[in-house]
Amino acid sequence: MSYTHLCPEERYYIEIELKKGTSQNKIAEALERSQSNISREIKRNTGQRGYRHKQAEDFAQERHKNKPKEVKLTDEIKGIVNVRIEDDWSPEQIAGRLKQEGIISLHHETIYQHILADKKAGGELYKHLRHQNKTYRKRYGSAHNRTGIPNRVDIDERPEEVNNRKRIGDWEADTIIGKNHKGAIVTLDERVSKLRLAFPLAGKKAQQCIRRNYFNA
Secondary structure, eight states: OOOOOOOHHHHHHHHHHHHHTOOHHHHHHHHTOOHHHHHHHHHHHEETTEEOHHHHHHHHHHHHHHSOOOOOOOHHHHHHHHHHHHTTOOHHHHHHHHHHTTSOOOOHHHHHHHHHHHHHTTOOGGGGOSSTTSOOOOOOOOSSOTTOOTTOOOGGGSOHHHHTTOSSOOEEEEEEEOGGGOOEEEEEEETTTOOEEEEEOSOOSGGGSOOOSOOOO
16 A cells, blocks of 8 residues: 555544544554554654644644755756856746756756855856846857847857956847737846846747847947
8 A cells, every 4th residue: 555644634533533542453444544654643743732633734744844855956967057057047947948858847946046055165156147046037048040030149159248247238138928928028138237128029929029139238
């Protein structure tokens, strides 16, 4: 029999039967549980006033809350994540692309925590976040011009002074698609001042969203 956590109704039944003097074995049979499951439940969740179902439920929920979460960031995944962070991808974008590529289903908050841990260890991944611990959108980095945008400048070809954010006047553009893919907004971000401009679009097709990576102020 595979183990599943006891529900509140089962815990209420255990409390009532224990007060009646019913043996753990009989309780286990009635609930179609193993005797070891019932014994463990009673042992772990009994307080100074005995076993009480509400208290048992609270104890169980607290243990679940504090249980260490499964670590999904292997060294291989961390390597992929780090490269994309250094290419100025957002954690949301990275999580979405990893899932799209069938690599791993990872919550963006896990990536934020990875960046925070790297910062505490003396790393500099956090410097690639536009706003620390806040969601943001940036363009997906790509070595290929899949969008067919004319005169597009690849991210790898931009001047070093742009990468270092040493001058004002270098802009980045992105599109934000609305819920259920309805409506779209184009955003322009100045890399040094963090000034953001946003404009609604008539549609989200390529010809309606044509833009250059950088704009001169």
